[in-house]
Amino acid sequence: MRSMSMGFGAAGMAAAVLAGMVSSAGAQAAPASECEGWHMDTLAQGLGNAENLETDGNGGFFVSGLDTHKVYDIDAAGNVSVVLDNFQFGPGGLQRDGRTLYVMGGMTDGTVGVHALDTATGAVTHVTDLVGNGLLRLPNGGMLTTWVGTEGSPSAGVSAYHHDTGVVQPNWSPVPRSEGLALSPDGTTVYTDDLFTGQIYRIPLDDPGHWTIAGRIGGIVPGDDDLTMTRTGILYVAAHIGGSIDRLNPATGATCSIATGISWGWTGPSSVRIGPDGDGWALYVTAFDGTFRRIRPPAGVDLTPVQTD
Template identity: 55%
Template sequence: MGVAGTCIRTLCLAVVVAASSSFAAPAFGYSRTGCAGWQLGTIASGLEQLENLEPDGQGGFYLSGGTKVYHVDGSGQVRTVLENLAAPGGLQLDGTALYVLTRQDGKLWRLDTTTGQLSPIADFPGHGLLRLPDGDFLTTWVGTEGGPSRGVSRYDTESGVVVANWAPVPRGEGLALSPDHRVVYTDDLFTGQVYRIPLDAPERWTVVTTVPGLLAGPDDVTTTSDGHLYLAAHLAGAIHRIDPESGATCAITTALPSGWTGPSSVRVGPDGEDSALYITSFDGTLRRLRPPPDVDLTPVQGF
């Protein structure tokens, strides 16, 4: 099934699962801190359906589109870095190496951003992508791929082995690392739940919260150094701020496109001397969400 067909199927299944599970989902509080005063603006538009983004460390970003990988510099200028790819998804940058996951053929690639050389790394079926402190990679199973659940899978770079269901969560989309590098978070498109996965005991995953609304459709999540999560609710067209300790959540914007064209990824990136949230959407637009003065958006430090 093509990308468009897969996504349509995803929306249909999400309606069914959300409706059947809404009464059983645990309730969590509503946060009033840091929820108001965010300012939304546009950085670049007119691109392919955008799936993911990754800061380049120099004020710009790499973006994955329907068949392309773009680079957007700090002034908003766009260039195509790669094209004719099989549905690029998750992106991770390590120095001059940009790792790209292609969803249609289930492969992990390494792009040398200096020379432009693209090399296959592993067969690694999935959607989201996260590079861990030890150099291993994680990816997620959304639930529309067919076959048994792969939960969150792990690629061991030393042995070259892929461990499916390394963390046996029901499903996952985005992936984010906690500030102390001990926990990974992922989100469930169907149920709206956010899962906490301890790196030293991935089988002991727990539910952090359930995003409000019958069909929020969580698509991606990122973390900040103060411990908060920021989640892109694709179907609802919203970005949520989550306290993972209490599970309290609030929508910091609901002004994004909703349904098919909704937000697909969210990351912290530089905004002059400050930081902001940057958001990709299926409408082919990269947007910036500036925080109010009382919100700390310091990104999680690298490793």
């Protein structure tokens, strides 16, 4: 999440919120067995405005510090180290492919966009000028990013980087106020969230201009900031303003909060990912209060993540 002080305005925000509330009429609650009994604990603190996270492949996570201008690695024991710190602004979105970590931000050498960090050697290369909020690497090597429109310029929906040609396609899918990105289990659809209305959008990769609404997270202004998906097609959403992690079944629109009171307003949750937890899986959450948290599911909940490789 970036600053909300520019680019949208009170009238536009009120209209967006009203539209979201109207569209959510008739939404149903998710089953109690999927919503109750989650356990949350704090693994690390002092990370500043922790913007995004990604698994490191070794049982831990990479975390981007928006205001500290650093990328951290938090290992499975909760130890924090810095793996990259030469940013002029950002970093923001993170995505990993093997030993390559893709990082979005502006480097001190003047390059802006997505950079590739070789986590084995420390070498950094500039990949594309694609910029934005959320970042998603597709299985074909392409990338998608979002631009909310709170940074003093209009929303640019979801933009695309085509790996085969190197072309950046702005506003590839013109969804409003898009933030996070998640790929469906079958690899045909991308889900994104609306920062102001709480709506979740469904974008077909083969027809990105024809997106639909999959559901809405509850609350007047939940501030959806990021989302992740399981192999069974369930979305978990970080509600930055509302201070919760919410569950949404896009097939039915059923939703509920699985963790609340994390923090709220500007200091709320900024990113959520599925990662390893012993022999199983858990949700991991960053927030602008500088924390890195783990949320363990109740028995019977399948958190196996979507495989993108």
